[in-house]
Amino acid sequence: MTNLLPMADEPAPERADAARNRQAILAAALELVRTRGVDCVTMDTVASVAGVGKGTLFRRFESREGLMAAVLDESEAEWQASVISGPPPLGPGAPPMERLLAFGHSRMRTNVTHGALIKAATGDSSARSRAAASFAVMHVRHLLRELRVTGDLVLLSIAILAPLDIMVIEQQQRDDIPLDRIEAGWDDLVRRVVGA
Amino acid sequence: MTNLLPMADEPAPERADAARNRQAILAAALELVRTRGVDCVTMDTVASVAGVGKGTLFRRFESREGLMAAVLDESEAEWQASVISGPPPLGPGAPPMERLLAFGHSRMRTNVTHGALIKAATGDSSARSRAAASFAVMHVRHLLRELRVTGDLVLLSIAILAPLDIMVIEQQQRDDIPLDRIEAGWDDLVRRVVGA
DNA sequence: AATGAAAGCGGACCGCAGTCCGTTTTGATC
DNA sequence: GATCAAAACGGACTGCGGTCCGCTTTCATT
Numbered sequence: 001m002t003n004l005l006p007m008a009d010e011p012a013p014e015r016a017d018a019a020r021n022r023q024a025i026l027a028a029a030l031e032l033v034r035t036r037g038v039d040c041v042t043m044d045t046v047a048s049v050a051g052v053g054k055g056t057l058f059r060r061f062e063s064r065e066g067l068m069a070a071v072l073d074e075s076e077a078e079w080q081a082s083v084i085s086g087p088p089p090l091g092p093g094a095p096p097m098e099r100l101l102a103f104g105h106s107r108m109r110t111n112v113t114h115g116a117l118i119k120a121a122t123g124d125s126s127a128r129s130r131a132a133a134s135f136a137v138m139h140v141r142h143l144l145r146e147l148r149v150t151g152d153l154v155l156l157s158i159a160i161l162a163p164l165d166i167m168v169i170e171q172q173q174r175d176d177i178p179l180d181r182i183e184a185g186w187d188d189l190v191r192r193v194v195g196a
Numbered sequence: 197m198t199n200l201l202p203m204a205d206e207p208a209p210e211r212a213d214a215a216r217n218r219q220a221i222l223a224a225a226l227e228l229v230r231t232r233g234v235d236c237v238t239m240d241t242v243a244s245v246a247g248v249g250k251g252t253l254f255r256r257f258e259s260r261e262g263l264m265a266a267v268l269d270e271s272e273a274e275w276q277a278s279v280i281s282g283p284p285p286l287g288p289g290a291p292p293m294e295r296l297l298a299f300g301h302s303r304m305r306t307n308v309t310h311g312a313l314i315k316a317a318t319g320d321s322s323a324r325s326r327a328a329a330s331f332a333v334m335h336v337r338h339l340l341r342e343l344r345v346t347g348d349l350v351l352l353s354i355a356i357l358a359p360l361d362i363m364v365i366e367q368q369q370r371d372d373i374p375l376d377r378i379e380a381g382w383d384d385l386v387r388r389v390v391g392a
Numbered sequence: 393a394a395t396g397a398a399a400g401c402g403g404a405c406c407g408c409a410g411t412c413c414g415t416t417t418t419g420a421t422c
Numbered sequence: 423g424a425t426c427a428a429a430a431c432g433g434a435c436t437g438c439g440g441t442c443c444g445c446t447t448t449c450a451t452t
Contacts, residue, residue, distance in 0.1 A: 211428095214429080248431080250432070
């Protein structure tokens with residue numbers, strides 16, 4: 001007998017077939033996104049390539065958005081890792097200001113590169129975007145603190161991060177503003193906020 | 197005989213029935229949005245209430261997004277008017293810094309109030325959001341110039357406006373940050389950028 | 393190994409945005 | 423007022439995201 005009365009609300013284990021299917025779906029989605037491009041990947045296609053029913057997709061990943069978020073996390077996780085423990089200046093070791101600028105540049109380029117996927121994974125109040133935003137705010141706030149910035153650091157972090165949003169970046173690109181100029185503008189903003 | 201050879205590429209006149217239908221559609225959409233809320237308004241419903249075919253809706257307004265943009269413009273236009281020629285501090289007459297802060301607060305509150313409609317009207321590269329953003333950037337840039345701010349004023353304007361975006365605001369509200377604190381944080385940002 | 397209930401499965405089905413194309417309306421010209 | 427091409431119309435149709443529910447699989451227990 002193991003654990004008759006549930007001790008805590010454990011996150012519910014996953015049945016063998018469920019785990020197998022989640023892997024198959026994720027692999028299929030990843031492959032399809034890579035070969036056809038995000039916008040041409042339908043849920044029916046993913047289901048049939050993965051060899052499961054459509055219902056299974058939605059039970060595992062909630063929505064198309066959720067599935068795309070899972071695909072995106074594959075690369076997002078390693079980006080976060082390189083921020084936390086990669087080589088400087090993005091990772092630890094460089095002075096805070098250099099790290100902050102490197103962080104912004106890296107985030108901006110990543111957003112541009114994975115733009116389509118990020119947009120597909122980021123709808124209203126998606127769990128994924130909350131987590132991603134939370135990580136970024138945490139990191140920027142930490143760097144601002146090291147830079148001895150005073151004030152509401154959470155709000156300042158959000159303000160600093162807002163112009164890096166893909167939608168904002170793409171709007172500027174549509175107005176023929178080159179990426180380098182956007183980057184320079186952001187650097188300027190950061191310096192003004194930090195007060196350097 | 198009037199104008200046999202077209203002198204310039206005039207924006208093409210509109211046939212009587214076309215104009216009539218556009219009005220009917222817009223009226224129906226406005227009414228439905230008001231009574232049912234944006235998210236419950238389908239294109240089929242608008243079409244049947246307006247007494248036209250579905251095809252007509254899409255020919256006139258391109259997409260659901262476009263229709264919602266048209267509905268939104270009803271109120272957006274008068275907001276822009278109050279910025280350009282309304283009473284201070286939002287309108288002309290107050291010192292630039294006061295106007296800038298008033299502008300931000302007003303924009304923020306408006307975004308929150310019309311959040312659902314704005315989101316429905318604002319998709320990837322919508323013509324509407326380009327125009328709206330353009331107006332805001334123009335205005336902020338103008339105020340920054342009056343404040344003797346130096347640098348890439350367009351980029352700084354975009355950076356100042358980015359945190360006012362509905363998606364950004366709503367993210368913060370989900371994290372239980374009250375609107376007043378968001379507002380204060382934005383004021384702080386502006387003062388740092390302006391250098392006051 | 394037998395059992396039974398909970399978890400998972402899958403595909404028919406639904407609602408909605410957007411397209412297509414044969415028919416109708418408009419208005420400039422004669 | 424008759425003519426006619428261009429413009430507009432409308433609703434059947436398509437494709438996709440998402441739901442529903444009767445059937446199957448899993449696995450803890452005996």
